[in-house]
Amino acid sequence: xxxxxxxxxxxxxxxxxxxxxxxxxxxxxxxxxxxxxxxxxxxxxxxxxxxxxxxxxxxxxxxxxxxxxxxxxxxxxxxxxxxxxxxxxxxxxxxxxxxxxxxxxxxxxxxxxxxxxxxxxxxxxxxxxxxxxxxxxxxxxxxxxxxxxxxxxxxxxxxxxxxxxxxxxxxxxxxxxxxxxxxxxxxxxxxxxxxxxxxxxxxxxxxxxxxxxxxxxxxxxxxxxxxxxxxxxxxxxxxxxxxxxxxxxxxxxxxxxxxxxxxxxxxxxxxxxxxxxxxxxxxxxxxxxxxxxxxxxxxxxxxxxxxxxxxxxxxxxxxxxxxxxxxx
Amino acid sequence: xxxxxxxxxxxxxxxxxxxxxxxxxxxxxxxxxxxxxxxxxxxxxxxxxxxxxxxxxxxxxxxxxxxxxxxxxxxxxxxxxxxxxxxxxxxxxxxxxxxxxxxxxxxxxxxxxxxxxxxxxxxxxxxxxxxxxxxxxxxxxxxxxxxxxxxxxxxxxxxxxxxxxxxxxxxxxxxxxxxxxxxxxxxxxxxxxxxxxxxxxxxxxxxxxxxxxxxxxxxxxxxxxxxxxxxxxxxxxxxxxxxxxxxxxxxxxxxxxxxxxxxxxxxxxxxxxxxxxxxxxxxxxxxxxxxxxxxxxxxxxxxxxxxxxxxxxxxxxxxxxxxxxxxxxxxxxxxxxxxxxxxxxxxxxxxxxxxxxxxxxxxxxxxxxxxxxxxxxxxxxxxxxxxxxxxxxxxxxxxxxxxxxxxxxxxxxxxxxxxxxxxxxxxxxxxxxxxxxxxxxxxxxxxx
Numbered sequence: 001x002x003x004x005x006x007x008x009x010x011x012x013x014x015x016x017x018x019x020x021x022x023x024x025x026x027x028x029x030x031x032x033x034x035x036x037x038x039x040x041x042x043x044x045x046x047x048x049x050x051x052x053x054x055x056x057x058x059x060x061x062x063x064x065x066x067x068x069x070x071x072x073x074x075x076x077x078x079x080x081x082x083x084x085x086x087x088x089x090x091x092x093x094x095x096x097x098x099x100x101x102x103x104x105x106x107x108x109x110x111x112x113x114x115x116x117x118x119x120x121x122x123x124x125x126x127x128x129x130x131x132x133x134x135x136x137x138x139x140x141x142x143x144x145x146x147x148x149x150x151x152x153x154x155x156x157x158x159x160x161x162x163x164x165x166x167x168x169x170x171x172x173x174x175x176x177x178x179x180x181x182x183x184x185x186x187x188x189x190x191x192x193x194x195x196x197x198x199x200x201x202x203x204x205x206x207x208x209x210x211x212x213x214x215x216x217x218x219x220x221x222x223x224x225x226x227x228x229x230x231x232x233x234x235x236x237x238x239x240x241x242x243x244x245x246x247x248x249x250x251x252x253x254x255x256x257x258x259x260x261x262x263x264x265x266x267x268x269x270x271x272x273x274x275x276x277x278x279x280x281x282x283x284x285x286x287x288x289x290x291x292x293x294x295x296x297x298x299x300x301x302x303x304x305x306x307x308x309x310x311x312x313x314x315x316x317x318x319x320x321x322x323x324x325x326x327x328x
Numbered sequence: 329x330x331x332x333x334x335x336x337x338x339x340x341x342x343x344x345x346x347x348x349x350x351x352x353x354x355x356x357x358x359x360x361x362x363x364x365x366x367x368x369x370x371x372x373x374x375x376x377x378x379x380x381x382x383x384x385x386x387x388x389x390x391x392x393x394x395x396x397x398x399x400x401x402x403x404x405x406x407x408x409x410x411x412x413x414x415x416x417x418x419x420x421x422x423x424x425x426x427x428x429x430x431x432x433x434x435x436x437x438x439x440x441x442x443x444x445x446x447x448x449x450x451x452x453x454x455x456x457x458x459x460x461x462x463x464x465x466x467x468x469x470x471x472x473x474x475x476x477x478x479x480x481x482x483x484x485x486x487x488x489x490x491x492x493x494x495x496x497x498x499x500x501x502x503x504x505x506x507x508x509x510x511x512x513x514x515x516x517x518x519x520x521x522x523x524x525x526x527x528x529x530x531x532x533x534x535x536x537x538x539x540x541x542x543x544x545x546x547x548x549x550x551x552x553x554x555x556x557x558x559x560x561x562x563x564x565x566x567x568x569x570x571x572x573x574x575x576x577x578x579x580x581x582x583x584x585x586x587x588x589x590x591x592x593x594x595x596x597x598x599x600x601x602x603x604x605x606x607x608x609x610x611x612x613x614x615x616x617x618x619x620x621x622x623x624x625x626x627x628x629x630x631x632x633x634x635x636x637x638x639x640x641x642x643x644x645x646x647x648x649x650x651x652x653x654x655x656x657x658x659x660x661x662x663x664x665x666x667x668x669x670x671x672x673x674x675x676x677x678x679x680x681x682x683x684x685x686x687x688x689x690x691x692x693x694x695x696x697x698x699x700x701x702x703x704x705x706x707x708x709x710x711x712x713x714x715x716x717x718x719x720x721x722x723x724x725x726x727x728x729x730x731x732x733x734x735x736x737x738x739x740x741x742x743x744x745x746x747x748x749x750x751x752x753x754x755x756x757x758x759x760x761x762x763x764x765x766x767x768x769x770x771x772x773x774x775x776x
């Protein structure tokens with residue numbers, strides 16, 4: 001972003017970022033992949049509410065003991081070829097229709113209760129994204145607000161906020177989240193709170209450091225000289241200049257939140273009764289030893305792809321926005 | 329230097345207090361009622377009371393004279409009659425419109441107050457009633473002992489809702505004490521009844537109980553194994569360290585040397601391949617590493633034992649899995665550090681002096697990169713401690729991680745709290761040691 005390269009068209013900061021991102025092919029692919037996952041998650045959400053409002057058992061929960069452990073296939077399920085004693089001789093159209101009705105396609109196989117793995121994976125994406133989004137909604141505003149206040153006002157408030165996040169940073173990460181999940185009670189709320197209450201720390205620290213830097217810049221001094229209120233200076237003037245940190249932290253923390261949800265659910269103190277990726281791994285693990293490989297493989301693949309996409313995009317964003325930011 | 333150490337240790341104190349406060353808030357305020365969780369749905373009130381008594385949960389939270397007792401649950405009558413549903417002589421009314429849910433006792437009736445278990449001998453209790461009694465009414469709350477009435481309190485008639493507090497002492501033999509509500513005239517309507525026990529002094533609270541136990545380094549008793557938590561922790565520390573120390577050093581050696589390779593071949597094929605590999609490694613879920621490693625290497629190929637803790641052979645696979653699963657993240661981090669160092673002025677100077685690439689990399693860059701490397705390692709010390717959670721339970725290593733996981737699955741509050749606290753304190757100590765190391769290496773730090 002050096003001034004000497006202003007050619008025919010000067011780009012705004014975000015325009016520059018967009019240009020850099022567009023050049024980065026893996027990042028573009030990652031973004032598309034994330035969009036695909038997001039669409040899947042939205043579809044899963046729609047399916048969930050559809051069945052909930054009509055009070056029907058959704059297909060991803062439907063237990064079918066005849067179809068347990070079906071390997072991935074696109075063909076007719078073996079049981080469908082069994083005795084289909086139909087009265088009389090139906091015409092070809094009806095035969096085709098009933099055949100279609102019995103045609104059960106499980107491209108990724110079924111699990112121990114005959115539930116379709118693909119449908120459960122879609123629901124897992126829904127829960128993963130839900131966790132990522134809700135925890136970000138808790139942690140990002142919290143970290144941003146506290147970081148801005150601490151950095152701008154300094155003094156006692158700064159001491160207090162620094163003390164607060166140092167305390168939280170001391171807590172042993174995963175175990176702390178697990179303890180919160182255990183104490184709040186099984187279910188999504190515990191996961192939201194556990195991850196949300198630990199995720200703000202890193203952001204708060206980065207934002208505070210950045211605001212401290214901006215505080216002595218001329219534009220802030222000018223705003224102060226004009227007599228603007230501190231809140232206006234923070235939110236109208238400084239905030240747009242530190243917002244890129246939020247984006248970087250979000251892109252790095254989102255996959256971490258998904259991973260943590262998997263971990264918590266895997267241990268059985270997270271999501272209950274819904275097909276989360278963690279629960280699927282925990283179910284599939286036991287049956288791997290009996291040679292049922294597809295459930296574990298496809299869950300792993302689903303998680304791997306989305307986390308990979310986020311990692312690639314997060315890196316690209318960091319390179320484009322603030323290459324010197326150390327986010328560990 | 330001594331000055332610096334003292335200052336640094338003093339700086340640690342507020343954080344330590346913060347950690348203790350946070351743990352307290354988490355386990356005593358958010359945690360609710362661990363007794364009920366530990367004993368399950370069918371637990372009797374007395375069992376829970378005994379559990380709470382042992383662990384101090386039946387005291388006031390911060391400070392106060394009065395505390396709840398499980399002998400009598402607070403009755404608010406918002407939804408149902410609660411413990412009063414089987415008591416003869418009372419009838420329950422649901423809330424209607426602006427009228428709250430209430431219990432009524434009509435003229436010439438005597439009903440027993442339902443206590444789950446006898447009150448404690450020689451202690452002071454207090455009933456708080458919120459009631460209404462139309463004018464000519466008469467009602468009495470009496471405590472009957474064997475053969476005599478211990479305490480009688482008249483409820484003053486009032487057309488409006490009013491609150492009465494009735495304090496009484498429990499006699500020597502509490503098992504025979506029967507609190508009774510007797511109405512001789514009119515209709516007594518009750519909105520709320522509470523029973524509180526009086527503490528010996530207002531600082532006999534959960535918070536000070538918790539602090540006192542911490543000061544004695546007493547972490548309580550596990551309700552699952554009935555062992556002292558401190559013993560469990562002591563026994564778990566050995567196996568955990570046997571697992572994590574090789575992980576720490578092996579991981580460090582592996583990732584730093586690969587990072588040096590990256591720095592050597594920077595922006596060439598090998599470097600790019602390694603970066604790609606590290607992103608891919610990072611994206612595989614940690615749980616999957618464990619499951620797949622155990623299944624393929626131990627079960628299918630039979631190279632390692634699957635489960636147990638008998639000789640060093642049992643540790644090889646978990647150590648390897650951990651190192652591989654954390655390699656991606658560490659390699660990328662150290663590579664960034666190395667490349668940052670490579671752009672500094674002293675590297676240019678060294679180049680100008682005619683130092684060869686190997687000399688620059690190993691003598692200059694590696695040494696200067698050590699500070700961020702040490703920071704990263706010291707931050708990983710408590711992380712290793714908690715991160716071994718899953719590895720240990722998967723491979724049957726009786727370490728702290730397994731203790732923690734079992735505590736979590738059985739809702740064993742005391743164990744989980746102890747492990748969380750120790751993790752936090754370890755982090756603090758690790759931070760302190762790192763800072764002292766800095767000060768030892770770099771005199772400028774001491775002056776800040």
